[in-house]
Amino acid sequence: MAILKSKLDFEYYSMIGVSCHLKDYRLTYYLNKTLGIDLKKSKEFSITKEKEKKNIHFSFFIFNDKKKEISYYLISNHNPESKLIPSQKQIDYLLITKDLINQENVMEIINKIKTISYVLTAYKIELSKIRSINNLLSDLEIHVSNISPKTNLRNRKSE
Numbered sequence: 001m002a003i004l005k006s007k008l009d010f011e012y013y014s015m016i017g018v019s020c021h022l023k024d025y026r027l028t029y030y031l032n033k034t035l036g037i038d039l040k041k042s043k044e045f046s047i048t049k050e051k052e053k054k055n056i057h058f059s060f061f062i063f064n065d066k067k068k069e070i071s072y073y074l075i076s077n078h079n080p081e082s083k084l085i086p087s088q089k090q091i092d093y094l095l096i097t098k099d100l101i102n103q104e105n106v107m108e109i110i111n112k113i114k115t116i117s118y119v120l121t122a123y124k125i126e127l128s129k130i131r132s133i134n135n136l137l138s139d140l141e142i143h144v145s146n147i148s149p150k151t152n153l154r155n156r157k158s159e
Helices: 024-035 103-114 133-158
Strands: 013-020 045-049 054-058 060-065 070-076 093-098 119-125
Touching: 013 103, 024 070, 024 093, 024 103, 045 133, 060 133, 070 133, 093 103, 103 119
Parallel strands: none
Antiparallel strands: 013 093, 013 119, 045 054, 060 070, 070 093
């Protein structure tokens, strides 16, 4: 099956880099508590490294805030074999938001994340400075579209 990739307009996305020594599930717990969201573990995010011809997997958490119409994705930046974004080696996790357009809200989220005592730092990553950002966001969109029906079913059952 051929996958069509198009150039995404990344003005709808924000990326926050989080550096900490926590396991993904512990960071998720603190983010949920601090930000008032409900990130849930989902199918791992995979990318294909062309040189090595292998898939590399990263832990992935998702929350769709239906009231505010904002999506949150927490992705590990580390894998024993590679980094998701090699230019951001110091970052352990990426918190990506979709449809959170107000930059003041992004800064508010960053400031709240910084209050988590186990977080070393958090900062906004300029998407335009990330090499292959369109590929990453395209892969993210494809990944989310493949898991969304399952996630929505799980959320409906708990409501």
